[in-house]
Amino acid sequence: MATMNSLPMDPDWWRGAVIYQIYPRSFQDSSGDGIGDLKGIIQRLDYVAKLGADAIWISPFFKSPMKDFGYDVSDYRDVDPMFGTLADFDALVAKAHGLGLRVMIDLVLSHTSDQHDWFKESRQSLDNAKSNWFVWADPKPDGTPPNNWLSIFGGPAWTWDSRRCQYYLHNFLSTQPDLNFHEPEVQEALLDVARFWLKRGVDGFRLDTINFYFADKELRDNPALPPEKRNDTIAPSVNPYNHQEHIYSKNQPENIEFLRKFRSVLNEYGAAAVGEVGDAQRGLEIMGQYTRGDDLVQMCYAFEFLANAPLTAARVVEVLTQVDAVASDGWPCWAFSNHDVVRHATRWNLSPEAQRLFALLLLSLRGSVCLYQGEELGLQEADVAFDDLQDPYGIEFWPEFKGRDGCRTPMVWERTNQNAGFSQGKPWLPVAPEHLRQSVEDQEAVEESLLAFYRAALAFRKAHPVLATGDHANLRATGNVLSFERKSDDAHLLCVFNLSGEAADVPMDVTGWEPLGNALGLAQGNELAPWQGAIFRRVTKEKSKG
Structure with missing residues (x-):
């Protein structure tokens, strides 16, 4: 193994x-x-x-x-x-x-599949070792399913089983019986x-x-x-x-x-x-x-x-x-x-x-x-x-x-x-x-x-871990321009995305921020081309002095 x-x-x-x-x-x-x-x-x-x-x-x-x-x-x-x-x-x-x-x-x-051994055993009788491993229910007095639940794949979420004379639940295909997690x-x-x-x-x-x-x-x-x-x-x-x-x-x-x-x-x-x-x-x-x-x-x-x-x-x-x-x-x-x-x-x-x-x-x-x-x-x-x-x-x-x-x-x-x-x-x-x-x-x-x-x-993203694990703040939609900040103890980024086919401006003052991602074709200033983003890093006082 x-x-x-x-x-x-x-x-x-x-x-x-x-x-x-x-x-x-x-x-x-x-x-x-x-x-x-x-x-x-x-x-x-x-x-x-x-x-x-x-x-x-x-x-x-x-x-x-x-x-x-x-x-x-x-x-x-x-x-x-x-x-x-x-x-x-x-x-x-x-x-x-x-x-x-x-x-x-x-x-x-x-x-599971209806071909799983658990279901094969469960459907054999009302009292076998796995009889309660799936969601079984008696019909209503008129023979219809026990409730009105529907399957995501269409139709009722219940299928009749002639062995037990009960319905079993399937939220998906009838060949996908639901397990009974209450067991x-x-x-x-x-x-x-x-x-x-x-x-x-x-x-x-x-x-x-x-x-x-x-x-x-x-x-x-x-x-x-x-x-x-x-x-x-x-x-x-x-x-x-x-x-x-x-x-x-x-x-x-x-x-x-x-x-x-x-x-x-x-x-x-x-x-x-x-x-x-x-x-x-x-x-x-x-x-x-x-x-x-x-x-x-x-x-x-x-x-x-x-x-x-x-x-x-x-x-x-x-x-x-x-x-x-x-x-x-x-x-x-x-x-x-x-x-x-x-x-x-x-x-x-x-x-x-x-x-x-x-x-x-x-x-x-x-x-x-x-x-x-x-x-x-x-x-x-x-x-x-x-x-x-x-x-x-x-x-x-x-x-x-x-x-x-x-x-x-x-x-x-x-x-x-x-x-x-x-x-x-x-x-x-x-x-x-x-x-x-x-x-x-x-x-x-x-x-x-x-x-x-x-x-x-x-x-x-790997080079800037704040994108993966930092907090986000200042979520903003300015027309078609989305912006938010990503923050951690040692990094602070401003992310801006022009989600449209029209040129736009960065909707905030970016004084004190430096642009990143030139190799990714990101904007390096205040103007955003159609479908262009910009990511800026907050410049610390120590960095600006250097």
């Missing part, structure tokens, strides 16, 4: 870290079957290290029927053969650690899963749907959500899931105590976790609850910056001000793209210049950062034809919602063939032809490519 080659123990390594998300099916295929794998990731880890990331987050690679592409786990303690073996995973950890990269893996604890044995079994991977050398976890772990014990109906409060942050607007306020099917207070147990396990290994908070109304508030103090999870991310709403200066100030109000004692992890949302280059219709500015903005926010594979290349959302769709979510709601395949197409390493250097075989999703000219190989050959900018921006 791989416990060697570990990085030095640093319980705070996560604070301000830049985490590079790898979607393993689409990163690099080493076997020629068209599906990315662990050996493929190993081949490309030097690229991630050169980018300047501190850690990788690998989406699920566990044994699975792949109805939801690994987020339906049938064995938490083994690698699905399509991705490789446990030995491959051990080799990956060793290679990553040798490059100075921490390794985080995706733990899907709220539900202490379930909690202990999942904590043991975490220990299994920590003993193999992982440095932490991304916790899928962290606010879905517990359901209301009384299974009360969710109330209706008024139309004016509905939004498509979590589910597309065509999904009736948005018609409810999900106060009973998730976000239960009992979760806090389980997270304390989980944190105590993390502490044994100096590991960290980032939780995914899926809630359209209270995401930031829950993030604050789950990361407050030092006995819960270290980081969480909500969906405010993963939503469709344009990221204007006023919107950034609104979100960060809300974070100060509800999560000032917590720690956010920010992202603009991931495997579940339309790539932000497309979502916000960003020009290449705007993509650079948004990258700099992301890397200047208080908190940790997740980058999603390919965003450093400027990849747009791919247009995947219906016949090529794999995502059940997209197939269900096509064509109004095309699902998540457009952000999951293969990485483009080279332009030389239709498979972009990803695979020798036919990729599981087609490579977007327009992505080929944005390949790593092409961008490596251009001194001022977007990839080069990301590398320089990550290096700039």
Whole structure:
């Protein structure tokens, strides 16, 4: 078991870290079957290290029927053969650690696959050893489901099981039954899963749907959500899931105590976790609850910056001000793209210049950062034809919602063939032809490519730790210009971003500040070109004398 080659123990390594998300099916295929794998990731880890990331987050690679592409786990303690073996995973950890990269893996604890042995046993009878390990309920007298809860993937959140003559809960696909966290044995079994991977050398976890772990014990109906409060942050607007306020099917207070147990396990290994908070109304508030103090999870991310709403200066100030109000004692992890949302280059219709500015903005926010594979290349959302769709979510709601395949197409390493250097075989999703000219190989050959900018921006963040861990202050939106300060005991920066295609002025007196980031193309004075930023450092009296 791989416990060697570990990085030095640093319980705070996560604070301000830049985490590079790898979607393993689409990163690099080493076997020629068209599906990315662990050996493929190993081949490309030097690229991630050169980018300047501190850690990788690998989406699920566990044994699975792949109805939801690994987020339906049938064995938490083994690698699905399509991705490789446990030995491959051990080799990956060793290679990553040798490059100075921490390794985080995706733990899907709220539900399993219906092919997991736990569920197979649970559904056999009302009184077997695992009969209470999932959320089972009797029908109403008329035979209908026990309450009105809805699935994120469409339709009721309950499916009838003829063996037990009961319904089981699934917040996602019907093949993803929800575990019953009110059962202490379930909690202990999942904590043991975490220990299994920590003993193999992982440095932490991304916790899928962290606010879905517990359901209301009384299974009360969710109330209706008024139309004016509905939004498509979590589910597309065509999904009736948005018609409810999900106060009973998730976000239960009992979760806090389980997270304390989980944190105590993390502490044994100096590991960290980032939780995914899926809630359209209270995401930031829950993030604050789950990361407050030092006995819960270290980081969480909500969906405010993963939503469709344009990221204007006023919107950034609104979100960060809300974070100060509800999560000032917590720690956010920010992202603009991931495997579940339309790539932000497309979502916000960003020009290449705007993509650079948004990258700099992301890397200047208080908190940790997740980058999603390919965003450093400027990849747009791919247009995947219906016949090529794999995502059940997209197939269900096509064509109004095309699902998540457009952000999951293969990485483009080279332009030389239709498979972009990803695979020798036919990729599981087609490579977007327009992505080929944005390949790593092409961008490596251009001194001022977007990839080069990301590398320089990550290096700039490392050179100025206040950007990673300092406090923020004086949040301001002046028209299209966003500004804030980042402060620590030994550094004080002023960050200004012109989030528009029109020239603008720095909206404050910068006397006593010196401009930084000339190599990043940042403004060196009071004038901001379209989509240009500026970062100034407060000049101390000692420095000005010198």
